[in-house]
Amino acid sequence: MTADPTLVRSLDDPDLMVQTPATIYDAIPPYPPRTEREAEFYAMGDGEMLINIGPQHPSTHGVLRVVLKIDGERVVDLDPVLGYLHRGVEKICENGDWHHAISNCDPLEYIASMFSEAMPVLVAEKLLDLEVPRRAEYIRVLAWELNRIASHMLFIGWLALDLGGLTPILYGFIERDEIVEMLAALTGQRLLFNYLRIGGVNGDLNHEFLSRLGDWMSHALKRADDESKLLNSNEIFVHRTRGLGVIDRDMARRTCLTGPPLRATGIPYDVRRAHPYSVYPELEFDIPTREEGDSYARYLLHLDEIKQSIHIIDQVLGKMPDGPVMAKVPRLLRVPPGRAYIAIESPRGQYSCFGMSDGSDQPFRLRIHDPSYFNLQAVGLLMPGHLIADTMAIMASLDPIMGGIDK
Amino acid sequence: MLAGPVTARHDTTEIRVTPEHLTDVMTALHDQPELRFLILSDLAGVDTGTVMQVVYHLWSDATPDWLRVICGDLLRDDPRIPSVTFLWNGAEWAEREAYDMFGIIFEGNRDLRRIYMSPDYQSFPLRKDFLLPDDSSRSPGMGIRHMEQAAPPAETRSAPTLRRGTGAATIAPGDAPTTATLPAAIGPEASA
Amino acid sequence: MSIITRPWSRMTLAGKIILPLLLLFVLLNILIVAGQMTGVLPVLVNGLFQVINDNVDIFRFIGAVTALLLFTVPAAFVIIFMEMKLIAFINLRLGPNRQGPWGVLSSTLHGFKVLAKEDFTPTGADVPVFTLAPVVTYLGAVMTIMVIPFAPGLFGLDMNLGLLYFFAVAGLGVIGLMMGGWSSFNKYSLLGGLRAAAAIISYEIPLTLAVVGVIMLTGTMSLNAIVLRQSGSFIDWFAFQQPLAFIIFFIAATAEGGRTPFDLTEADSEIVAGFATEYSGMRFGFFFFAEYVNLFILSALMVTLFLGGWNAPLDIQPLLDWLHITVNSAIDPGSLGIGLLWIILLVPPLAILAVTLPIWMIKSKWSFLKAFIVGFVIVNVIGGAILAVWAYITFPFVAGLFWFFGKAFTMVALFVIMRGTLPRVRIDELMGFAWKWLIPAALLNLFVTAGALLVLQAR
Structure with a gap:
């Protein structure tokens, strides 16, 4: 290390932690601003102060760090800082073969990993022009919708938890636990399923899964109603979420929002209908939308989607065909060169993947588009002017998952 | 203005443009009432090993297909391309990611700095x-x-x-x- | 016997504890007998009683302070355990269930854990203020217990300005919170401290205004007098004579105690832990205990002012008189004479044996020891219950304590249930609610009460 004291040192420098006096607690970074926006953000006005929310904070849903510029309790500006969970999944995928990519993509959206692990699978199938057995497609849809409900249940709990309600998250976890146990009976794992395969799924439906599913289906709708009763008519909850973080249609479109935040503004964009994939064209379901675009609308939309998913599961169980669950796919998979783009509707929005193959057994490029990454950008537009307490409510209502955001 | 042939495979139509024409093409796709490509589905940087590309995927309610716009042949030493944040400000972070991962410089992005690293x-x-x-x-x-x-x-x-x-x-x-x-x-x- | 016959180095731990106690007991007995025989002891005891009688107020005060300081921590333990279990019940969880039967020891062990933890002071903190802050908060909470009448004749100090003293000392707590928030050198702490100051000072106004109606009705600020004024059945309680004031007081007390939905001072999802963010070890423990002591005190004050204090909800004496029933179960132990000694010596062992033997015979797989332990527990529980009923009938302060703590812990349970059910309000809603709704409502209550009093007195 050079001894020059005027030198601005690396942020990783251990000396920074030992010798520097209390000024290191300043949130202003020890290097000149890189862009005009950064310079504007870190130029402090009168009476303003910076406060770090995260990366370790009870309510940032992972290791998200948001630097808030506040004036009293009011948020003036904010700067989300990402990358605390960055592991370079796209690079790792390029260095493994196509089968490895499935388990590498699994932990991206760790609340609903059945969706993120579908990315390399669907891209490879499209590049291979592979015909997936119909039973496998139905099983996929079943697993996806179950996982969607599990994820939405947690969303409701988290929103309430960030508003200070202790109980709904535990009720949500009860429901999620039943679904996760069910999927564990199917896939063998509770969190990162690693169930989808290029050309089908890993294993057929088994007896334990079906019996658990039957038990759950018998009370699912009632439970969903019960879950909503605690919050729907709660005066404090409604008062705090209604009219909070209002997104209009134009802003939603320009901010590239997808999923519930977009549909809560009234745009019925759902990939399951906008660009149908798998067997969704054969199934009957609605795309619930809301007009208000605020946090409360997003919350209600999640409740509606839970009911639609239960409806879909009902139909899938009725229409489930017989047959194999795996197409004939070689172990050493050489995917023909080309580009392919696929998108599916995850609980948080459009989960899409752009894959390129150069004809080898490894993906040449696997670009994964995570909806939370784009949805999270809206906080920059929504939060200024609100109080600190509302930042959490807005962030929770956009439902970001840091595993996918940081890739 | 297109830099290559229009191809279609699966459910995707593919066009290629050069960085000079990207702004005009994207504006036309976004604004013209018969096209209405209002939703930017994805923005990806690509390194082909020889050149850099930026790949956009657009969706319109006028057509069932995805539209893939490949803006290609950027120099590896100095990849520069106009930003599309004037149409979709949500592309800001996607461009930051492409800058962070590939070093592609998006001219017009107000906050082009590293996002992950x-x-x-x-x-x-x-x-x-x-x-x-x-x-x-x-x-x-x-x-x-x-x-x-x-x-x-x-x-x-x-x-x-x-x-x-x-x-x-x-x-x-x-x-x-x-x-x-x-x-x-x-x-x-x-x-x- | 083997305890005594063993050498000291080979004794079990129990022996090492029991043997010195046994020796001490024997020594004390010898001393007492010797004192009695020489006539020194009666003189000493009489002199001691004389001193106590001459300065009864001082001794009463010292006794009260000691008792209250010792009382607060167990009360906090009980409330914390109650909160853990109740919220677990609301959340459909089990709650603590490992430490002791049904987890009853968990909060106590948490207290010991807090004692054993490292006491950490952050860099840049203002050390003296940082150290003093929990003490100030805790003392502010504890000192208020002094004026609360727990039962007839059981109170620390009967001030004629008791209510004023209460609010004055309770206001001390917020200074501690602000000190902690400021001195921690942490922005979350700062925000928490300022929130605490803003919220608590705002809510003290409706809290005090709500009480003024009660003061007007009773004409005194002495809490004892206020309780005595509410004797009779529950219709005489001020909760039914001043319902609006009771509701205002309840809401304001929720904010004053920093409880959900007004727990913005330590809103964990926003400002981590508020003023307590940088505190650890026993300093944090002081804040933590102060919060629960505060909760108990506010409930106790609410019971004292609005729910009749230690008065039973229904006075059954008129009913009994009307039915010509006389309850004469109050046994004077003195009248039994030497028989009392025989009862104490003989009844418990015989009762235990009488319960143990049938159990031992029925449960043939149990050893005698096991049956004996079960019998011992059963007899103790039944005997305790009989003793409690007897004490309830005989001594008025036992009945008073029963009703006082019953009501106070019901109010605490109400606070806990609110915490399990409601989300948190926002800071501007919190302040707006105090200034726009609670204070006008309290003033309205005041005017209505004053008007009613005028009309009643004019008649």
Whole structure:
């Protein structure tokens, strides 16, 4: 290390932690601003102060760090800082073969990993022009919708938890636990399923899964109603979420929002209908939308989607065909060169993947588009002017998952 | 204005444009009432090994297909492309990610800085000449080398510094690993 | 016997504890007998009683302070355990269930854990203020117990300005919170401290205004007098004579105690832990205990002012008189004479044996020891219950304590249930609610009460 004291040192420098006096607690970074926006953000006005929310904070849903510029309790500006969970999944995928990519993509959206692990699978199938057995497609849809409900249940709990309600998250976890146990009976794992395969799924439906599913289906709708009763008519909850973080249609479109935040503004964009994939064209379901675009609308939309998913599961169980669950796919998979783009509707929005193959057994490029990454950008537009307490409510209502955001 | 033939495969229509025409093409796609490509589905940077590309995927309610716009043939040493944040401000972070991972400079993006890697990081990890040092790399025979070069941003440094703890070699400021082809992409210290 | 016959070094731990106690007991007995025989002891005891009688107020005060300081921590333990279990019940969880039967020891062990933890002071903190802050908060909470009448004749100090003293000392707590928030050198702490100051000072106004109606009705600020004024059945309680004031007081007390939905001072999802963010070890423990002591005190004050204090909800004496029933179960133990000694010596062992033997015969797989332990527990529980009923009938302060703590812990349970059910309000809603709704409502209550009093007195 050079001894020059005027030198601005690396942020990783251990000396920074030992010798520097209390000024290191300043949130202003020890290097000149890189862009005009950064310079504007870190130029402090009168009476303003910076406060770090995260990366370790009870309510940032992972290791998200948001630097808030506040004036009293009011948020003036904010700067989300990402990358605390960055592991370079796209690079790792390029260095493994196509089968490895499935388990590498699994932990991206760790609340609903059945969706993120579908990315390399669907891209490879499209590049291979592979015909997936119909039973496998139905099983996929079943697993996806179950996982969607599990994820939405947690969303409701988290929103309430960030508003200070202790109980709904535990009720949500009860429901999620039943679904996760069910999927564990199917896939063998509770969190990162690693169930989808290029050309089908890993294993057929088994007896334990079906019996658990039957038990759950018998009370699912009632439970969903019960879950909503605690919050729907709660005066404090409604008062705090209604009219909070209002997104209009134009802003939603320009901010590239997808999923519930977009549909809560009234745009019925759902990939399951906008660009149908798998067997969704054969199934009957609605795309619930809301007009208000605020946090409360997003919350209600999640409740509606839970009911639609239960409806879909009902139909899938009725229409489930017989047959194999795996197409004939070689172990050493050489995917023909080309580009392919696929998108599916995850609980948080459009989960899409752009894959390129150069004809080898490894993906040449696997670009994964995570909806939370784009949805999270809206906080920059929504939060200024609100109080600190509302930042959490807005962030929770956009439902970001840091595993996918940081890739 | 298109730089190549329009092709269609599966459910995707593919067009190619050059960086000069990107702004006009995208504006037309977004604004013209018979096209209505209002939703930007994805923005991806691509390193083909020889050139850089930026790939856009658009969706319109007028057609069931995806539209893929490939804006290609950017120079590896100085990839520059106009930003589309004037149409979709949500593309800001996607462009920041492409800048962070590939070093593609989006002109017009108001906040083009690294988003995942730390501010003192200098390499661009998703480029094809950035090889992983472990055995999952494409060329395990090359052994373990240190491709990640972390140092303060160039303008803040008066002299080359050695980053403690990683054992990285000393590098000169601005000496980014931007060699053109794969075999030569071993890095500056290996060729020395 | 083997305890005594063993050498000291080979004794079990129990022996090492029991043997010195046994020796001490024997020594004390010898001393007492010797004192009695020489006539020194009666003189000493009489002199001591004389001193106590001459300065009864001082001794009463010292006794009260000691008792209250010792009382607060167990009360906090009980409330914390109650909160853990109740919220677990609301959340459909089990709650603590490992430490002791049904986890009853968990909060106590938490207290010991807090004692054993490292006491950490952050860099840049203002050390003296940082150290003093929990003490100030805790003392502010504890000192208020002094004026609360727990039962007839069981109170620390009967001030004629008791209510004023209560609010004055309770206001001390917020100074501690602000000190902690400021001195921690942490922005979350700062925000928490300022929130605490803003919220608590705002809510003290409706809290005090709500009480003024009660003061007007009773004409005194002495809490004892206020309780005595509410004797009779529950219709005489001020909760039914001043319902609006009771509701205002309840809401304001929720904010004053920093409880959900007004727990913005330590809103964990916003400002981590508020003023307590940088505190650890026993300093944090002081804040933590102060919060629960505060909760108990506010409930106790609410019971004292509005729910009749230690008065039973229904006075059954008129009913009994009307039915010509006389309850004469109050046994004077003195009248039994030497028989009392025989009862104490003989009844418990015989009762235990009488319960143990049938159990031992029925449960043939149990050893005698096991049956004996079960019998011992059963007899103790039944005997305790009989003793409690007897004490309830005989001594008025036992009945008073029963009703006082019953009501106070019901109010605490109400606070806990609110915490399990409601989300948190926002800071501007919190302040707006105090200034726009609670204070006008309290003033309205005041005017209505004053008007009613005028009309009643004019008649």
